[in-house]
Amino acid sequence: MVRFLVARLLYAVPTLLAISIIVFAIIQLPPGDYLTTLTATMQEQGQVVDEAFLEALRVRYGLDQGFLVQYGKWMTGMFQGDFGLSFQYSRPVWDLIAERLPLTLLLGVATMLVTWLIALPAGIYSAIKQRSAGDYAISGLGFLALAIPNFLAALLLAYVGFLLGQNVGGMFSPEFANTPWSWAKIVDLLAHLWIPVLVIGLGGTAGIIRVTRANMLDELHKPYVTTARAKGMPEGRLVTKYPVRIALNPFISTSGWHLPAIFDGEVIVAQVLALGTMGPLLLSALKAQDMYLAGAILLIIAVLTVVGTLISDVLLALVDPRVRFGKA
């Protein structure tokens, strides 16, 4: 187990490195460099452009040098806690992200939990009761859920909420937006959280239901199940003890891939529902070519995904000994 863990951790390092290079290359793509955009923004806002300030930035981030030097300075800066400056907000990038990271994580984790809580029982049920009305209903709903773009789902839910007179946008009611944390605020947050969680989890839930159902169907028709049944094992115990456990394996190993999907959904849904998460921040940063802000968010999302995949791999190794010994 220790060897597996070490190997897996070591393997994450080049992945992260490659991702950071890709991210930096992407934020470098738009024509024009950071300083010209910064100068233009400052002039638009009627600020006096301080040449010495620009020069300091140029030296600090190596802006007049090649790609590799700039990348190197960006990376070393980040290890020292300097994520660069956002010219849109004229504030350090890290401060902006730190404000929104907790809510983003909360939304992501909540979505994942809800997805599992709905999808697993539904998938197992739909496999056990194959071709029943319930199975058809679940599969039909799943098809629809996969087909509805999540921004459309968000718009529809928001619209229905609006017709019912409920305030659906944002994470908090206006009266709680700027108050310190309290029980009332947490309750208010939960009252708002369910819509984005449902919308973001929609596609993932449908996907997991399909996978679980297919896995279960594979297992349920295997001879060992028939043997156990012939020996008189109670049906409920039979199903939960063996097929469910085995059908869970592929599901755990792919759960890391659901994380990127959650972030995908988060960007769009947060934009439609005006949530205070990282999605809208990323979108506006990309549109305004606020490169350090956009780069840092892209990188953080990617790192979270890699960590998530790592966790799911370790979980799989815990559940399945074959993986631990590199045989599956």
Next chain:
Amino acid sequence: MTLHTELPPQEHGPEAESDPRVKGTDAAQWRLVWRRFRRHRLAMIGMVVMVVMYLVAIFAGFVAPFSKSSFNAEQALQPPQLPKFSTEHGLHVHPSVGKTNLETMNLEFVEDETVIIELGFFVKGDSYQLLGFIDADRHLFGPKEPGERWYPLGGDRSGADLLSRTIYGAQISLSIGLLGVAGSLVLGLLIGGISGYFGGWVDNLIQRVIEIIMSIPTLPLWLGLAAAIPPRWSSTFTYFMITMILSLIGWTTLARVIRGRLLQARGEDFVMAARLDGVSSAHIIGRHLLPSFASHIIATVSLAVPSMILAETALSFLGLGLRSPAVSWGVLLQDAQNVQTLYSAPWLLIPGIAVVLAVVAFNFVGDGLRDSADPYGRRD
């Protein structure tokens, strides 16, 4: 190939009299696939919907009552006008003009019942070019008098007919999915083929690269790349850039499928036989391996198209994909960004229905293909 034809059929559906075992023992693989596909009711429905949608997109100029650029600013956000019928005028609608109600500050449309716009089939209207080169001005349906306006599904923010715009939008939204997948397929075949056929360290390297790409959330990556497209570029160029971006990121799944299939097929006896006969690698891949799982690849591809359509819609919706004056479903949905607009003009969501319809149809067809392409397929 004959290997497959000797297999007994997997399913005895209601049409057992057309059982391939009885009269089709020498049928080509494709005919067997088609036979199984035809029994898949949902897949057949999906295919009919798909064909109709593509036909509408190809003949958009004829099917749409107006051209995509014709609008009347006074009728911005005009609600849908249902045609009425009378023996005197046939099918007709009354024009209406929007006025802001000074008490509620809402835009209200009042029909002018004295004026009548007669509707008909095969009417003369805006001129367009059929298939891009035939000049024409006949429309399947619309107001009989050229120049008059009708909003069967309501008007958008600029006062253009939403139905016509949705029909024109199909041209971009439906083609970008196909083109994007075609690009992914080329990349996937090439890279997945190399990876699966040669194996060893090449395979290892390619698989690691694919894993890295897959571990990056796609939408932020798309957004990042799309944001790099300068807004001043022409619509056509942006269209091709977006297609390229979609296929650049979408190839990984296809490459994995192809690799997996190749690895599996590499050990088959017929490949070994060919190799012992001294057949070259390229010939083995092209002549023996690819045909043996081409149907499976087609199924995977048709399941990839909907995700491309959704991706384009999402990008354009967020304002980082295609931009007006280009018309795609995503661009049209941009109008419906917030709840207030939706409240006053819920019909702006209609392009979204088109998206859902197209995606469901493709998914049904893809599922049907996958089930019928696999001779050993599980049926559940």
